[in-house]
Amino acid sequence: MSGVTLKNTIKKYGDIQVVHGIDLEVEHGEFCVFVGPSGCGKSTLLRMIAGLEETTAGQINIGARDVTRLDPSDRGVAMVFQTYALYPHMTVQDNMGFGLKMNGHPKAEIAAKVAEASRILKLDEYLSRKPAALSGGQRQRVSIGRAIVRGPEVFLFDEPLSNLDAELRVEMRVEIARLHKEIGATMIYVTHDQVEAMTLADKIVVLRKGVIEQVGAPMDLYRDPDNKFVAGFIGSPAMNFMAGEIANGTVAVPGMKAHFDLGVTSHSGPVTVGMRAEHLVVDADGDTHTVDLTESLGGVSYVYLLGDTGERIVIEERGDQRSRLGDRVGITIDANRVYLFDAKTEARIRT
């Protein structure tokens, strides 16, 4: 078994603490994605698991072993880098076999494993080329191949798709998902792209400023975010937020000229009201918003509204009737689809 367990892990650079006591459990065979805005500590955390950054305090276990102070090569991990990090003077074959060669495996075994990896990644015809003669997508495949050949307990991916163009990114995303299914090893994947996180992950870890905001399955985070940050980060387009006020269990939203009787008894006073674009409906009879911009993607349109209170809203529209630029409209929503967040702490107020 080779899950990864972090216990109160802390990282400091000098006096500046960047990772604040992370506790996390990644199960064996799980695809876990660290996601968050840049500077949130997700790559640092990954490098700490890899052993490339020293862990200031706390403990990291891979399987049952405590690897906190072990050398990267002794941890049973393989890493795929954003910039591929292929050895430029070696052929694809030598690149992939380097790890095994360093650990003194016999030549025949290395050749067999390289052949196996190249079959999985369809790299057979490139084996004797050097990295300079490969395209970006091929280079990243070699880099993944190098990780596979080592047969690690845990795969670590550090934003592996960020350097690829949009089309290739989608293709490689599918390939990584397929790879996970085929190999079944534990994988930890860092990205700032919430689409990659949503599509690949068994478990998403949302990080901000070195702290875990929420951990859960993609759809759980989407449907049931713990706070405003997670609600805004997961999902595209981002969740809409409007100012509201709770009085006597009823939420008043001035920007919509609407009241939602949610029976909130625990809170009163100002709140932030969150609504997803696909749950909002344009009400042609209303008169609270002006259509500022529309983006038609064919099947759906995104309507950007400017409220009279100055709040901006994005609504997803389907069907034949679509809003047009400059229309005066109102918006409505099913009360069950409304999320409430404390205006100060940004924590979710569950009803």
Added chain:
Amino acid sequence: MADTGMLNAAAAVTQPLRGTLAAGPRGPKPKNKFSRSNIIIYGTLFVVALYYALPLYVMIVTSLKGLPEIRMGNIFAPPLEVTFQPWVKAWQEACTGINCDGLSRGFWNSVRILIPSVILSVAIASVNGYALSMWKFKGSEVFFTILMIGAFIPYQVMLYPIVILLREAGLYGSLTGLVLVHVAFGMPINTLLFRNYFASIPEELFKAARVDGAGFWAIFFKIILPMSLPICVVALIIQVTGIWNDFLFGVTYISSPDRYPMTVQLNNIVNSVQGVKEYNVNMAATLLTGLVPLVIYFASGKLFVRGIAAGAVKG
């Protein structure tokens, strides 16, 4: 037609937007080959080239003449009768003090100093630079700064202390002592050279190698060195020319004329006050001494391989 460019340029000044949108030819008019500025440029270059090439020409020509012909005084004239006797004499017969076996002795002394000095200094400096750029330890920056300060201390200040050091170590006057001095003095600049070059190698390569299980030496020999041919050649050139052309250390730390390097011996031949001044032999001796750096320059030009790191990372 030539006016179009001018018109567009004028339009660009008054109406920037329309100027950029106009699709006509733009920029200054092409100049013809024999324009005044070309004549000035190539003329200047020619004069400067002549200025540097002329002494070399005089040396070569003089070294191929016999003494009677030199006494005629036409130093720019090509030799009437080409003779290689001065070269032979400079190599194996010229006298310095009591030794009359020519420059060959100095040449072999210099070779015996050069080869170990260059190999040792490049080897040590490359490992230094590697450790300082990739395996930063506590105090590595301080260490590097101290090394750099070493590069700025004038040699004159250190001459005598080193004499004492070598004497105490029992190496004063020996070739080994001189080799050690050359290695030490080559260290700051070469370490800086390697450190900066290694710092430009993407950090991920180093990290990937560590995850792959390579240690300090394995990363150095299997990953870093194969990518470092260009900088090794640069260090080689700097060290070979520097050590071969050295005069000061050679004359200071070698006690016996038997072990003088070529440069010191050349000086002794040329400045010898006994007998007739043999200009042709002097010229030949000087050319012989300068041959090694020249060969290195010409031979190593091809070794400057660029773009070795291309394709390592994104691009």
